[in-house]
Amino acid sequence: MAMGIWKLVFFEPLRSQLTLTCLQFINTERQNEIIDTRFIRAIVQSYVELDFDEDSSVPYYIDQITSSRLKIYKDNFEVEQRFQVDIHRVESYLHSSTLAPLIKKLEQIFILDQLEPIYTEAKTLLHNENYSHFAFLFKLVGRIPNTIIELKKIVEENFCPKVIKSITPISVTAIDASTNYVESILNIREEFFKVVQEFFHNDEHFVAAVEKTCRNFINNNVLPESADNAGKSAELLARYCDKLLRKGSEIDIEEKFNQIMIGFDYVKDKDVFEKFYYKMLFKRLLCGVRKYEYSEESMILRLKTICDLTYISKLQELFQDGNISKTLLDQYRLYCEKNKINDIGINILN
Incomplete structure (x- = not known):
């Protein structure tokens, strides 16, 4: 009863004035x-204890302390700081119900x-x-659902032209210089992911945006267009692999294989890669130009995790035939040497 009388007779007539005073204090702190935050904390606590309805003082209070007259900062760092300051203000001397609104x-x-x-600034x-500033902008905008979609689109639209521009100078010689072309696109891809890791901490949205960008520029850059062959990137990847297996160093070839599989995952025309890889494996086996047998097996095992089982079976059969051929040739040469017969250079491949 006493609390009700206090609320009705003493506090209610002063409520608007008290609220205005609190707002003036908050504005002064801004x-x-x-300011003396104890005064505001006491008033807010009184509102709670006197059980004012939400449709009376509290909404008015919240609306006033977040008035649209607040300065619109151009610097995103200042915006984030404003969020943190106002959140701290609520935690320090306002009521927790104020935080969400x-x-x-x-x-x-x-x-x-x-x-x-914001989107214009993101493009710039x-x-x-x-x-670093874009990452901060991304973090800020990420508070709002669906806004990230537009930022992803901006990333894709910005990265792809840059990549195509960097690939253009090597497009003239790429068909005859697969190593330069493949290593260039793989290095570009690695640079993109370093950016995602360093500035965006591998955020799933930006990983997806970079993945899409890489897939686009690998399959739709100036080389396939100039060669009038959409599968040219896949063919050059297979030729690059062939060069490694013919004369690659055993020290770094495994890492090269890892990079090849990354590129293989992106190429759209995997059947083109498979066709050229099979043809080149056949030539390596026939001509006996394999640098390391282990490397051939290692590459086939990697392809096994991605390619069709029928295709892998064909590769494995071809590889086994090559090993049988090599064994028979070694036995034949040993026989010729033992019996002093001139080696007539027979090569056997089933």
């Missing part, structure tokens, strides 16, 4: 001046109402390769 209001003012300028940051 100007980097020191406060954040929603801040997101509306600083993000949703500023999306077009990517164009200038200012990835």
Whole structure:
């Protein structure tokens, strides 16, 4: 009864004035001046204890402290700082029920109402390769569902032209120089993922955007267009693999194989790669130019995890035939040497 009388007779007539005073204090603090937060905390606690309805003072209070008159910062670091300061303010001397509507209001003012300028700024940051600021912008905008979709699109649209521009100078000689072409596109892909790891901590949205970008530029760059062959990247990847297996170093060839499989995962025309790889394996076996037998087996095992079982069976049969051929030739040469017969250079491949 006494609390009800206090609320009705003493507190209710002063509520608007008290609220306005609190808002003025908060505004003063926003100007980097020191205020007595104990006064505001006491007023807020009184609101709670006196059980004011949400449709009376509290919504009015929240709306006022997040007025649209707040400064719209151009610097995203300042925006994030504003979020943190206001969250700290709620935790320090306001009521916890204020936090959710406060954040929603801040997101509306600083993000949703500023999306077009934010997207424009994102394009500029990517164009200038200012990835640290772009990452901060991404973190800020990521507060709002679905806004990341547009940022992913901006990443794809920015990265792909840059890659195509960097590949253009080597496109003239790429058909005859598969090593330069393949290592260039794999290095570009590695640089992209370093950016994702360093600045975006392998965020799934940006990993997906970079994956899509890599797939596009590997399959749709100037080389396939100039060669009038959409499968040219797949063919060059197979030729690159052939060169490694003919004369590659056993020290670093496993890492090279890992890179090849990354490229293979991206190429659209995997059947083109498979066709050329089979043909080149046949030639290596026939001509006896395999550098390391273990490397051949290692590469086939890698392909086994991705390729069709029928194709892998054909490779394995061809490889086994090559081993049988080599064994028979070794036996034949040993026989010729033992019986002093001139080697007539027979090569056997089933």
